[in-house]
Amino acid sequence: MAQIPIHSYEDLRKKADEFLAAYDPSGAIPVPIEEIVEFDFNINVVPVLGLQREFEVEGFTSSDLKNIYVDEYVYTDYLNRYRFTLAHEIGHIILHRNLYNANRFSSIARWKEFINSMTEEEHGWLEYQGYAFAGLVLVPRESLTKHTSELVKKIKGKKISLEQNWDFAWELIIAHLAKVFQVSSSVIEKRLDKDGIKEKYKK
Amino acid sequence: MPTKLTFGDFFKQKRIGLKKTLRQFCAANKLDPGNISKLERGLMPPPQGSDKLEEYAGYLHIKKGTDDWYKFFDLAHIESGRIPKELLEDEAVAAKLPILFRTLRGKKISEKKLDELVQLIRKA
Numbered sequence: 001m002a003q004i005p006i007h008s009y010e011d012l013r014k015k016a017d018e019f020l021a022a023y024d025p026s027g028a029i030p031v032p033i034e035e036i037v038e039f040d041f042n043i044n045v046v047p048v049l050g051l052q053r054e055f056e057v058e059g060f061t062s063s064d065l066k067n068i069y070v071d072e073y074v075y076t077d078y079l080n081r082y083r084f085t086l087a088h089e090i091g092h093i094i095l096h097r098n099l100y101n102a103n104r105f106s107s108i109a110r111w112k113e114f115i116n117s118m119t120e121e122e123h124g125w126l127e128y129q130g131y132a133f134a135g136l137v138l139v140p141r142e143s144l145t146k147h148t149s150e151l152v153k154k155i156k157g158k159k160i161s162l163e164q165n166w167d168f169a170w171e172l173i174i175a176h177l178a179k180v181f182q183v184s185s186s187v188i189e190k191r192l193d194k195d196g197i198k199e200k201y202k203k
Numbered sequence: 204m205p206t207k208l209t210f211g212d213f214f215k216q217k218r219i220g221l222k223k224t225l226r227q228f229c230a231a232n233k234l235d236p237g238n239i240s241k242l243e244r245g246l247m248p249p250p251q252g253s254d255k256l257e258e259y260a261g262y263l264h265i266k267k268g269t270d271d272w273y274k275f276f277d278l279a280h281i282e283s284g285r286i287p288k289e290l291l292e293d294e295a296v297a298a299k300l301p302i303l304f305r306t307l308r309g310k311k312i313s314e315k316k317l318d319e320l321v322q323l324i325r326k327a
Contacts, residue, residue: 060301
């Protein structure tokens with residue numbers, strides 16, 4: 001097995017920014033991740049019935065990097081989760097290409113051997129990197145800062161004190177940002193936290 | 204040697220030419236994305252009836268009488284005698300299996316579940 005790469009959050013941010021500069025140069029929001037996957041990477045998105053129900057998995061990339069399989073229910077009914085799954089898988093393709101290239105399986109038995117050989121820790125690292133990359137790609141820092149600032153201004157414009165209504169105001173801001181970026185609220189919360197944006201408004 | 208263009212390749216080319224993702228294309232035309240994905244990947248044969256082909260040609264904005272129209276029908280005809288591979292061979296299915304595969308809760312998958320996944324991917 002190829003060595004598991006260890007990327008810091010700042011490394012991942014750099015990779016995500018490079019990705020966005022190459023594939024979303026206009027800075028379109030929401031980031032057109034589905035179009036990037038299908039048109040730029042020429043990857044087939046394959047909806048599969050029962051992937052989540054039977055295997056508790058929302059999606060995965062085939063070892064030949066030609067297909068991303070996505071649970072059909074997520075694909076048709078949960079746009080935000082579907083978009084995150086695509087961004088996460090593209091993260092693996094960008095960050096872990098060596099691992100894919102080093103592991104082309106000639107038989108199912110060889111594949112099973114490989115799957116069982118990976119430790120929880122190794123897998124945890126790879127998954128963390130995929131998740132972080134997806135959040136950084138779908139919620140670019142500059143846009144997040146800009147949209148947050150606009151929403152804070154709007155709240156203040158209504159003579160509502162951000163400090164006195166801190167939790168409720170941020171709940172509203174996060175819900176609004178989630179719609180703008182087409183991601184879940186928890187992705188926005190993590191991104192606001194990681195970039196210290198929310199903190200900036202604390203007096 | 205250049206790879207021979209298949210009906211599925213041509214279908215996908217035309218869809219992408221419209222700047223429609225599979226999901227957008229299927230939603231706009233009330234088609235099943237699983238089946239269209241199989242059609243594009245050559246895992247399902249082109250429809251035999253000309254009515255269905257004309258309907259698909261319409262969705263893909265292929266105008267009647269154009270070179271693309273004849274190509275669309277010719278490719279479908281050429282592949283009409285082909286028996287589609289309903290199930291992928293072992294080596295081909297191995298290429299479609301994941302490198303990274305754990306449950307949402309980070310659990311390893313049992314041997315039985317791995318076999319079930321292989322069967323699911325054969326048919327997907």
